[in-house]
Amino acid sequence: MCKDLLLARAKxxxxxxxxxxxxxxxxxxxxxxxxxxxxxxxxxxxIDLAIVRLKLHLKVDVDPIEEKLAMNAIKEAKLLPATESTGTEIKKSTIKTGIRTSEWDM
Incomplete structure (x- = not known):
């Protein structure tokens, strides 16, 4: 899908x-x-990011606006949580597990 949209926009x-x-x-x-x-x-x-990559391959000057749009796409991706290949979210924090002891046992 990305390839077709990029091809149409580039043409x-x-x-x-x-x-x-x-x-x-x-x-x-x-x-x-x-x-x-x-x-x-x-x-x-x-597509904004891909058009910048395409222009770099073709050795065409990239407009500052397009460069800014590409950087915004990368920033947006960094803000999203990481996902595994199965699509489940990876938690960034870990929890220490163990057996709790009673304060009354001495």
Whole structure:
């Protein structure tokens, strides 16, 4: 899904749309997902990050606004809790367990 949306956006926003290939879009999407640790961020933010990666591959100048949008996507991903591959949330804190003793036993 990311690849198709990125391909459509790149074909409309870049001057030389002939250089944009589906393989390059797939690589940019994979890099964007890797930068966000595969966390479930909004699709628009993922596409913003992927378009910056695509422009870097094509050696096209990145606008400061696009760079800021990409950084916001990475920040948003860092704020989300980490998840395992099964989708369950990983707790950041640990709890010490043990047997409690009674204060009356002496």
């Amino acid at each position: 409309t926003s870049l001057f030389n749309a002939n250089e944009v290939t589906p393989e390059l879009c797939e690589t940019a999407c994979a890099e964007a997902k890797e930068l966000t640790d595969n966390k479930p961020i909004k699709t628009t933010m993922l």
